[in-house]
Amino acid sequence: MTASTDFAPMPDTAGFFGPYGGQLVPPHLKQAMDDINAAYAEITQRQDFQDELAQLFTDYVGRPSPIFHAKRLSGLLGGAQIHLKREDLNHTGAHKINHCLGEALLAKFMGKKKVIAETGAGQHGVALATACALVGIPCEIHMGQVDIEKEHPNVTKMRILGCKLVPVTRGAATLKEAVDSAFEEYLTNPTDYLYAIGSVVGPHPFPMMVRDFQSIIGREAREQFQAKHGKLPDYVAACVGGGSNAMGMFTAFLNDASVKLVGVEPSGEGTDKPGRHAATLSMGKPGEIHGMKCYVLEDAPGVPAAVHSIASGLDYPGVGPQHSYLKDIGRVQYESVTDKECLDAFMQLSRVEGIIPALESAHAVAWAMRVAPTLSKDTHILVNLSGRGDKDADYVAKVLGI
Template identity: 55%
Template sequence: MSQAPKTYIQRYPDAEGYYGQFGGSHYPPEMKPALQELLDTYLELRESPDFQRDLDTVRKTLQGRPTPIQHLENLSKQVGGAQIYVKREDLNHTGAHKINHCVGFALLAKKMGKTKLIAETGAGQHGVALATAAAHFGLDCEVHMGGIDVKKQSSNVARMQLLGASVISSTSGQSALKDASDSAMLAYTEQHAHALYAIGSAIGPHPFPMIVRDFQAVVGQEAREQFLSQSGGKLPEHVVACVAGGSNAMGMYSGFLDDPDVVLHAVEPTGKSEEPGQHAATLLHGRPGTLHGAKSLVIQREDDTPADVSSIASGLVYPGIGPEIAMLFTDNRLTVAGISNDEVIGAFFRLAKYEGIIPALESAHAVAYALKLAAKRPTSECILVNLSGRGDKDVDYVIENCGTGLNSK
């Protein structure tokens, strides 16, 4: 009897941690034993009913899963085209999708006998989620954050500290997400004997991108089942997510990668302009390189070092992209679009004013693109957006710099 063909998730990554030409483990040789220990433990626990039961329990009782799908009826009527739906990951405890993999890493750390979690954060949502998971499971927590973001996201810094985490400000480079990642990875190399790096996105050396994708896949799995149930068995024609490292995107895409008729859209920050240093659109402007231990696409200077990048959303200020996202892009499985800062602010205000949802600036990129896409598509089509986080963290910044949006349309 012939075996059923492997699903996408079963095919990628390969045994060496590659997604096509991207991925792998390009990390200091002395870290190979720690990464192998992590891989072996994860592959064993992934098949463990006890581990999955513990994960399901904490998702229900701490996180509040499942999160719902909501039809944006008011905005869909305004646009007059395709119907827009959002997966409400902003309703997770701590306000974003990040907690999906944070609780998974915390459980892994406990099983591995580690006593501490280390991570980087940009907008602070990952840091808050990890601090929450660490507190819940009785682990120490160390969060690295760019100096600019420490000031911009001061409320999230306070939350992390309230939850017992140590927040370390990185002032090198742009003092942003890439620099926080550098700092956190260095801390992991120094402390791996007793600490686990709970990486904040689907980046880094193998097995990190795979682990993050698998823990985030609950988003796409739920969304697929919920949409089929609500639509009478019809899948959405379009699935949309903002991208930087790729945790929220790969989580959402995972439910639809084996459905070739579903178009997957990746939304990047084109920031102030598409001039160098004014955006963070890696798929649109990057080229092959190595960053944070993996081969991927990277926005680079002429000397092949990572270039400065920019976005109004702290969580998207990253010069690279997850290796799996890079493969999906080069394989033409993703449609890529750029959204400017001005378009993001417009979507931020419109979603708040007409749907009662204040989105994270990161998520507002995906919403802004969905509004543009819907206007071009027939009313018979449906667009499903991953609303990856809520905008509490961004309200003060937006009001200070952009007003209250009372005149938004």
């Protein structure tokens, strides 16, 4: 069955992807969001901005990131060939630097006095602290206390880079609470501050902006794969929490009906255990969270559920509105992977290919490992390896007793 490529605007002028997205913010914040949207529209039309961003992608980030054929892993599994888009090789170790540079340059263009953000696994925090150091704007990162303890290497990097780190101890003390805390600080002075959202979530224009900055991943990958193999991959897979690395990869392939797109969510300890997974698209329903309409895991209407994932960057009860729309129309297939499968993939890729992946990225690798044996050897799976696992190595070693 070929996928539909008949889409509504993504987004429309009000920031909706089908019924999802929008700008669900208080009236006094709507003007701030509209100002950001107008500044983004202006800056993206300027050649000097495009040239500066392109130069930074090349000389600072180290783009284009390569595609690596995981031959040994593919051979051991039998079946399909697995290829990895190596976003883990970017400066700061993940895809997050792509949109953080764009947001930092936007803040500089708008004359903002401080950039505020949340972080889960710490990759967005490190990338934003890096970008703010580069352009010379103060940076404040809110991070759940649980994640601070779990992702200590990234915490150290953020402090070295000069950002103000704000520990969040309320509730579950993970990503959702970090978002809440960062947004509250932003509300104290939206005129002088920019809230640099770390994924394709939140009120318009952020799902669009972050997607656009991240879309370089898919544009590169599409061209690279065709140049090397003379055709497009059969499957393109990426992990999904908020969904920025996945939208960055998927966007270039949306109109290619022959390419199956797969988003991989965390089923944690099992989707049959409420509060112990974060499979929002698989188990949630349409709702509202953090200024947008999207699929949400809820205990009751308007009350986000507790969520869990071994990967700190994926434990979020909402998801990007464009992902929600693409699920409904069937263009993207959303699957889920357990903590155990994620850990198995983390170790297998490390020991078979010498690549230590981020736990987030290991979810997508785990899905590819699950399906590869069921497919023919001339089938190609392209996985977005969104980040490296330096930040997770000590934690995994402790969990597994290595």
